[in-house]
Amino acid sequence: MSVLFWALLAWSGISFAAEGDSQQAAVVGEPSVPSPAAGDIPRRPDGKPDFNGVWQVxxxxxxxxxxxxxxPAMALRKGPFGPVPVPEVLALGAVGAVPAGIGVVVGNEIPYLPAAREKQIQNQANWLKEDxxxxxxxxGVPRANYMPFPFQIFQSEQAIFIAYEYAGAARNLYLEDPGEAPVDSWMGQSHATWDGDTLVVTVTGQNDRTWFDRSGNHHSEALKVTERYTLLNARVMDYEATMxxxxxxxxxxxxxxxxxxRVGVDAQLQQFKCIEFVEELMYGDKRKEPLPRDLPASTVAPVAPESIQ
Incomplete structure (x- = not known):
């Protein structure tokens, strides 16, 4: 009995250790996505994969x-025993914390040039003011596709359109080459082609003011993004973007x-025109009588929802 107990205990320890090692490896490993099963994907009458629907990462x-x-937070300062949140986000507590992630970059490295690496470091240090x-x-693209908001793909034989809940962003995927973008813009210009069952979208003409994430990863106006959308089944797609x-x-x-x-009653976009939510941040100090900005949260009188216009 005791021999069996210790044998099981030893086996459990080996199993847990192996699991821990694999989890640790996953942190620095490459993103893994299953291969598509061509027979299981929905298709349109013309035979192309059907991407219609509301999607979210x-x-x-x-x-x-x-x-x-x-x-503890995106914006940190040096503390007595380690980094602590800066005063501007301290009151958020755990709500402002950053969850861990295994990463989505193949090889877990962004190959910055030296000057661009320095800019990324400065961006990260000034996240609250610069993001x-x-x-x-x-x-911008590809960030619009992995923000914590859904997006909807509208697809027909003649057109493909993507609408994003965040900020009302939208993209028209041109099915014929539109040529060079006449002017740089926040979302750029998208040209879509098919590589078998994969939708390939080339995005150019983006301005240099967007970031890839909250960590200050950035680009210039010379950025070219090549996206690859591949259905794995009716409910999951594989998304790749090469910069x-x-x-x-x-x-x-x-x-x-x-x-x-997304499926069910919430498989629809809601309004999130967030520009209205940052008017106080961006323009509130221009009032004739600006509201104070340095009051502790505990001293600010709450406003009942029904009284908010």
Whole structure:
């Protein structure tokens, strides 16, 4: 009996250790997505895969594309025993904490040029002031696809359109080559083609003001993004995006992740026109009598929801 007990205990220890090792390896490993089963995917009358629906990621890429540990906040300062949140986000407590993530970058490395790496470090240090997301600017591509908001794909034989809940962003995927973008924009210009059952979208003409995540990963106006959308089954797609930018990176690099179709009554986009929510942040100090900005949260009188216009 005792021999059996110790044998089982030893086996359990080996199993837990192996599991722990595999979990640790996953933190620095490459994103793993199953191969598609061509016979199981929905198709349109023309035979093309049917991407129609509302989609959303389940990952932490919007915090940081790379593998990362959990931490107290995005904005930190030096504390007596380790980093602590800066005063501006201290009152958020655990709500402002950053969850851990295994990363979505293939190889877990973004190949920055030296000057671009320094800029990323500065961006991260000044996240509260510099991240375009805080001011509700359009997120750009590929970030729009892995923010914690759903997006909807509208697909027909003649057109493909993507609408995003965040900030009302939208993309028209041109099925014929539109040529060079006439002007750089927040969401760029998208040209879609088919590679077998994979929808390939080339995105150019983005301005240099968007970030890839809250960790300050950035690009220049020379960025070219090549997206690959591949249905794995009726409810899951494999999403890849390869970034090329000779002004910022020494070589192309790729992110990869699954994206899931939402089902049920909540499989629809809601309004999130967040520009209205940052008016006080951006323009409140221009009032004739600006509201104070340095009051502790405990001294601010709450406002009943029914009284908010």
């Amino acid at each position: 389940l990952n932490t890429a919007n915090y940081d594309l790379l593998a990362h540990h959990a931490k 375009p997301e805080i001011r509700c600017y359009l997120p 090329e930018d000779p002004n910022t990176f020494s070589k192309p690099w790729t992110i990869r992740m699954p994206i899931y179709q």
